[in-house]
Amino acid sequence: MKSNKINLLLEQFKGSLVIAKKDMKIYYLKPPVLIFGVLFPMFLFLAFAVGREVPLETLVPGLVGITLFFTASTVVPLIMPWETRLRTLELLVSAPIGVQTILLGDILASFFFGIIISLIPLTVGFVFLGATIVNPLVLLLNIIISSFCFSSLGNIMSFPPTGEPSQIMMLSNLIRLPLIFISGIFVPLPQMPYWGKLIAPLSPLTYTTDLTRYSLGDISFYSVCINFLMLLLFTVLFLLAGFKLHSKTMPKRIQNL
Amino acid sequence: MGMAIEVKDLVKYYGKFLALENVSFNVKKGEIFGFLGPNGAGKTTTQKILTGILKPSGGKVSILGYDIEKDPLLAKKFTGIVPDETNAYIELSAWDNLTLMGNLYGMPGKRLEERADELLKMFDLYQRRKDRVKGFSRGMKRRLLLAMGLIHEPDILFLDEPVSGLDVQSARLMRKVIMDLNQKGITIFLTTHNIEEANQMCHRVAIICKGKIAAIDRPESLKKTIKVTQSLEVAFDKPLENVEELKEIPGVEEVKTHGDKIRLFTSDPGHIIKPLVIYSQDKNLEFISLNTLGPSLEEVFVNLTEERRQDINEKQ
Numbered sequence: 001m002k003s004n005k006i007n008l009l010l011e012q013f014k015g016s017l018v019i020a021k022k023d024m025k026i027y028y029l030k031p032p033v034l035i036f037g038v039l040f041p042m043f044l045f046l047a048f049a050v051g052r053e054v055p056l057e058t059l060v061p062g063l064v065g066i067t068l069f070f071t072a073s074t075v076v077p078l079i080m081p082w083e084t085r086l087r088t089l090e091l092l093v094s095a096p097i098g099v100q101t102i103l104l105g106d107i108l109a110s111f112f113f114g115i116i117i118s119l120i121p122l123t124v125g126f127v128f129l130g131a132t133i134v135n136p137l138v139l140l141l142n143i144i145i146s147s148f149c150f151s152s153l154g155n156i157m158s159f160p161p162t163g164e165p166s167q168i169m170m171l172s173n174l175i176r177l178p179l180i181f182i183s184g185i186f187v188p189l190p191q192m193p194y195w196g197k198l199i200a201p202l203s204p205l206t207y208t209t210d211l212t213r214y215s216l217g218d219i220s221f222y223s224v225c226i227n228f229l230m231l232l233l234f235t236v237l238f239l240l241a242g243f244k245l246h247s248k249t250m251p252k253r254i255q256n257l
Numbered sequence: 258m259g260m261a262i263e264v265k266d267l268v269k270y271y272g273k274f275l276a277l278e279n280v281s282f283n284v285k286k287g288e289i290f291g292f293l294g295p296n297g298a299g300k301t302t303t304q305k306i307l308t309g310i311l312k313p314s315g316g317k318v319s320i321l322g323y324d325i326e327k328d329p330l331l332a333k334k335f336t337g338i339v340p341d342e343t344n345a346y347i348e349l350s351a352w353d354n355l356t357l358m359g360n361l362y363g364m365p366g367k368r369l370e371e372r373a374d375e376l377l378k379m380f381d382l383y384q385r386r387k388d389r390v391k392g393f394s395r396g397m398k399r400r401l402l403l404a405m406g407l408i409h410e411p412d413i414l415f416l417d418e419p420v421s422g423l424d425v426q427s428a429r430l431m432r433k434v435i436m437d438l439n440q441k442g443i444t445i446f447l448t449t450h451n452i453e454e455a456n457q458m459c460h461r462v463a464i465i466c467k468g469k470i471a472a473i474d475r476p477e478s479l480k481k482t483i484k485v486t487q488s489l490e491v492a493f494d495k496p497l498e499n500v501e502e503l504k505e506i507p508g509v510e511e512v513k514t515h516g517d518k519i520r521l522f523t524s525d526p527g528h529i530i531k532p533l534v535i536y537s538q539d540k541n542l543e544f545i546s547l548n549t550l551g552p553s554l555e556e557v558f559v560n561l562t563e564e565r566r567q568d569i570n571e572k573q
């Protein structure tokens with residue numbers, strides 16, 4: 001009985017990987033993904049940084065954080081509306097895989113995308129700006145967990161059963177944009193006003209930025225342990241909330257195919 | 258023989274609209290089961306529920322004994338689906354679409370590749386396997402969808418209007434493939450509004466109208482339900498002196514001449530052939546032609562669906 005359950009889980013996880021592979025082939029190079037997932041965060045950050053004397057310790061972690069945040073959370077919420085509109089979702093739900101298997105696959109695709117694209121600001125940081133990595137292990141773990149966390153957050157945003165990607169993009173920007181202002185991206189945590197320090201812990205991006213800062217040799221605001229713990233907590237929360245909300249709307253989505 | 262599909266009291270509401278009303282039927286293993294009905298009858302809705310895509314509002318569906326709601330993952334392993342309007346992934350190649358579906362059913366790599374090759378060749382898509390589906394014609398897309406439904410060697414194949422929109426040749430190929438698959442033992446659930454298709458291909462047919470099953474039987478038995486319109490049409494080499502004599506044959510209800518042919522109306526054409534032959538020998542007549550003009554399935558269909566419409570109107 002127990003080995004049956006494990007087998008089933010393993011089968012479904014393989015299904016998620018199959019879905020993720022399909023997503024990578026189809027969706028990575030779609031214009032909205034490149035615009036909102038890659039160009040938008042970089043321009044946003046440059047708009048802030050250009051013409052100001054931003055110290056390197058703020059610049060690189062900020063750029064890494066914002067890129068990771070936007071990239072990892074952009075791909076996943078676009079997939080469901082696309083598949084709804086083109087009705088390919090019907091192919092997937094007719095196969096012996098659960099709704100959560102499909103969702104996890106989309107999250108994984110987004111997660112890998114986040115990791116790959118975050119290499120860009122990192123490379124820029126080292127090669128052109130002369131940043132140094134003091135703690136590579138923390139940096140690596142941070143990127144992995146953060147990417148998965150933001151990807152799980154992105155998954156939540158596509159729960160309305162629409163076939164319009166633009167609607168989802170609007171909703172997700174509505175949620176994401178305010179978050180970057182309270183996460184120590186533009187203003188490092190220690191320099192934030194009192195109320196800023198109060199609401200900063202509510203954003204998972206705060207911990208990503210703090211950890212990046214630490215791994216590049218700066219002092220972290222929270223302890224490394226707390227940072228990782230909070231990221232894990234947010235990830236589990238986002239993952240469960242996404243599964244729950246999607247399970248609720250999925251019958252309606254399929255009915256309207 | 259075991260049942261491939263068991264459907265009991267299926268009900269489906271879209272909001273307040275009752276799309277399926279206590280639909281019940283069984284499909285035997287190895288059968289081609291036709292699901293025939295006019296537009297909007299509920300055919301696609303039924304198929305989507307049977308394949309676990311849509312949730313029913315009530316009732317029970319088992320696929321090879323597995324409850325589609327309680328054990329969806331198990332039940333789905335045995336079914337292959339060719340949906341009506343859904344597309345394959347247009348950004349992917351034919352090959353990638355096929356292997357994607359195979360992988361989702363957990364097929365091992367080597368077996369999957371062999372099977373994909375085999376199906377692409379069978380459906381005349383092998384040369385184009387690396388091309389994106391975006392550039393495929395409608396017929397090619399339909400064939401690819403059929404291949405995708407078959408990749409995991411399902412025991413039961415669901416087809417929603419498989420030949421709609423295909424030219425005569427593609428439709429023929431499609432029908433031949435379906436018949437061949439059935440010969441190999443695959444149970445076929447075929448949704449269609451094409452009466453001739455149902456008549457020619459199906460072992461049994463269910464006629465559905467406005468969400469309710471009007472009749473389920475073998476096509477020939479269904480035709481027998483309409484008695485009066487059956488007739489025997491006969492032409493002799495010489496005109497008859499007295500056509501009325503034919504009325505003497507037991508079972509003949511009415512006689513009419515149509516040009517050089519004579520029609521004998523009866524509820525049982527089989528039993529008046531013998532007396533007719535004896536009559537012709539007596540009168541020294543030669544047969545030029547002899548046909549039974551059954552009621553077509555179309556007449557049965559029109560009859561049944563009319564009845565159902567009237568029922569609904571009366572209720573309202």
Ligand SMILES: Nc1ncnc2c1ncn2[C@@H]1O[C@H](COP(=O)(O)OP(=O)(O)OP(=O)(O)O)[C@@H](O)[C@H]1O
Binds near residue numbers: 257294295302450
């Ligand atoms: N998603 C939906 N929402 C609301 N009503 C629906 C939906 N899908 C189908 N219906 C209604 O349910 C009824 C049955 O539809 P269905 O698509 O099952 O018919 P069908 O027999 O497949 O018709 P066709 O021959 O045109 O394909 C129709 O009256 C249709 O308007």
Ligand SMILES: [Mg+2]
Binds near residue numbers: 302417
């Ligand atoms: Mg239909």
